[in-house]
Amino acid sequence: MFLDQVEFRVKGGDGGNGVVSFRREKYIDMGGPDGGDGGDGGSVILRVDPTLNTLSDFRYHRHYQAAKGIHGSGNNKHGKSGQDLLLKVPPGTVIYDTDTGQLLADLTKEGQEWIVARGGKGGKGNARFKKSTRKAPRFADQGEIGQERNLTLELKLLADVGLIGYPNVGKSTLISVVSEARPKIASYPFTTLKPNLGVVSVGDYRSFVMADIPGLIKGAHQGVGLGDEFLRHIERTKLLLHVLDVAGIEGRDPLQDFADINQELINYNQRLSARPQLVALNKTDLLPNDQNLVRATRGLERVGMEVFPISAVTGKGVKELIARVSRLLEEISEEELIIAEEEVVIKPEFNQERGIEIKRWSADLYEITGSLVEENIQKTNFSNDDSVKRLLRILQHHGLNQLMTEKGIKQGDVVKIGSLEFEYLE
């Protein structure tokens, strides 16, 4: 209920191939190389559009592909690049690589973009390979294959109000009486194991979203209780509603609970602790007299808290509390929200280390792989000797020979690179 989630596949456009071509002119027997480059493939890009609030546009599409680059042609004509494919997502969209589970980005700001599948680079035409020692290169690069991956997008539904408080104080009971949410309620701690969301209607078509954030206890930021996992959910709330058991039925002191939970917020994130907070003193129906209530109210008011005595079970005081929450939400400026939005997690992902790796498949069968190899294999036309020689030259330049020696590859062993298999000769 907390999440809107979709999965789909994206692919960047393949780069266009470079071309092998030579100038032909009247009376000139053999002109110079004039093969143009292939165009780059387009990328698939996600961009934040604040007018969206669900991921439902993605529900019915399983595959998105950006345009390919056009192949180069003779007369030094370069192929056109493929267009990027721009997909709009609502703020609060978190992107994961489905296959590795890796968090790629957390998009929150208007206009923020993230490339989810890079287009392949166009291959160079043979005109680029001309040198004083090589007047007539008979090879060109092929375009790189566009990146392809499965994505999972998650949208965290934004809650306006986060319900916090020790286990068993009545958070779930409260959300169940003010909204349609029906979380489990029981008289033992840690009944609720995951945050629940409820929409609270306040008449006149107005409503706000409340989240029941369970599991907070002293030490939560160090992983005690359910840990701090759910604190992430309240980073985007505007207001915290702190529920205390004023009857202290488990012998706990509500003022101490209040202090402990706030200390956890500070430990987790200083800014979170500065979020506006109201206090609900719950279970007033169990109070034999006013003593606890007066003491707690005084203690809290002394630290500047606005306090509401309620009973989630009988409903006493709940209406007043909700009315106040609703009014306060309207007063909280948008600036407060921007604070929450600063927390953007973006992990660099495309700058993997370049490299060559040698895998041993059997006693005399090896494969040369690694990012540098993959990248250049894509550019290589294996049916063209010159193109293959160029590949080997590049790899040798990056220390292939030494690596092969280190790995103990010997005369007669079979070595694979891409679709090529050859016998190793020292």
Ligand SMILES: Nc1nc2c(ncn2[C@@H]2O[C@H](COP(=O)(O)OP(=O)(O)OP(=O)(O)O)[C@@H](O)[C@H]2O)c(=O)[nH]1
């Ligand atoms: N008498 C009385 N009991 C209440 C009140 N509010 C909640 N309770 C009881 O307190 C117990 C715990 O309530 P929950 O709503 O499950 O508490 P919680 O804060 O969600 O607890 P966790 O999910 O374990 O964190 C239940 O037995 C409720 O019936 C109240 O206002 N008065």
Ligand SMILES: [Mg+2]
């Ligand atoms: Mg609960």
